[in-house]
Amino acid sequence: MRLAQTVLSLGLALLAGLVAACSEDDARQDLAGATQETLEISWPDLLPASERATLDAMRSGAGSAEDLAEYSSSSRDYQTGSFRTVERLDGRRVRMPGFLLPLDVTQRGQANAFLLLPYHGACVHYPAPPPNQIVYVTSIEPVAFDALWDPVWVEGVLQIDRRATELAETAYSMTVESVSDYAPEPS
Numbered sequence: 001m002r003l004a005q006t007v008l009s010l011g012l013a014l015l016a017g018l019v020a021a022c023s024e025d026d027a028r029q030d031l032a033g034a035t036q037e038t039l040e041i042s043w044p045d046l047l048p049a050s051e052r053a054t055l056d057a058m059r060s061g062a063g064s065a066e067d068l069a070e071y072s073s074s075s076r077d078y079q080t081g082s083f084r085t086v087e088r089l090d091g092r093r094v095r096m097p098g099f100l101l102p103l104d105v106t107q108r109g110q111a112n113a114f115l116l117l118p119y120h121g122a123c124v125h126y127p128a129p130p131p132n133q134i135v136y137v138t139s140i141e142p143v144a145f146d147a148l149w150d151p152v153w154v155e156g157v158l159q160i161d162r163r164a165t166e167l168a169e170t171a172y173s174m175t176v177e178s179v180s181d182y183a184p185e186p187s
Contacts, residue, residue: 038155040095040185043118046132046172051084081130083171085160094174095155097182100137100145103165110142115167116174120149128168136163136173143179151182 044052057063099120102111115123116135122128137154154176161173 036093038093038095041089042096043098043133045096046086046089046135048084048086051082051132054082079128079131079168081132083131083162083169085132085171087160089158089172090160092158093156094158095153096135097151097153098135099149099151100143100154100179101167102145103167106142109146110144112140112142113138114143114145115165115170116154120151123167131162131169132171134168134170134172136161136165136170137176138173139176139179143176153180153182154178155180 054063054067058067096116098116098118099122100114101117101123103113103115105111114137116137117123118129118133119126123134128134135154135158137156154174155178156174156176159173160171163170163173
């Protein structure tokens with residue numbers, strides 16, 4: 001029980017850091033009016049408003065037992081967080097940054113299935129991020145990965161799709177159309 005509480009605390013702290021790292025404008029970005037052009041998103045965009053409210057309540061000590069149960073809905077002892085998703089992103093073509101963690105190596109340095117993660121070392125060196133902060137990524141053609149510590153941009157159609165892997169459970173999936181080196185957009 002003490003381990004589960006420690007993991008939950010760490011998971012909350014990591015997610016709070018992700019949300020706090022983005023400006024309020026990014027976190028409240030209105031995605032409803034976007035066209036079918038590729039929509040550039042960041043990790044807080046995968047969190048519904050209700051999730052942010054729950055996290056704020058839990059951080060302030062006002063969260064209910066139901067909130068805690070919802071946030072601990074993963075079947076993994078080492079993964080906390082919810083499967084709450086942003087419905088308007090389902091079926092949208094998106095471009096988002098992250099780190100690829102290969103799940104199947106087809107040949108040296110290439111894979112067809114990955115977890116897209118918000119920070120380096122997630123699921124391997126640290127507890128897994130919440131399910132709604134991991135994207136299960138597949139590719140028809142093998143994707144080369146030279147340096148797993150380098151961030152990338154991935155582009156494809158995002159789906160609300162609950163998956164379970166050996167490393168973590170996910171709330172989203174994507175069939176990737178392109179993977180490119182990450183470079184922040186000039187402001």
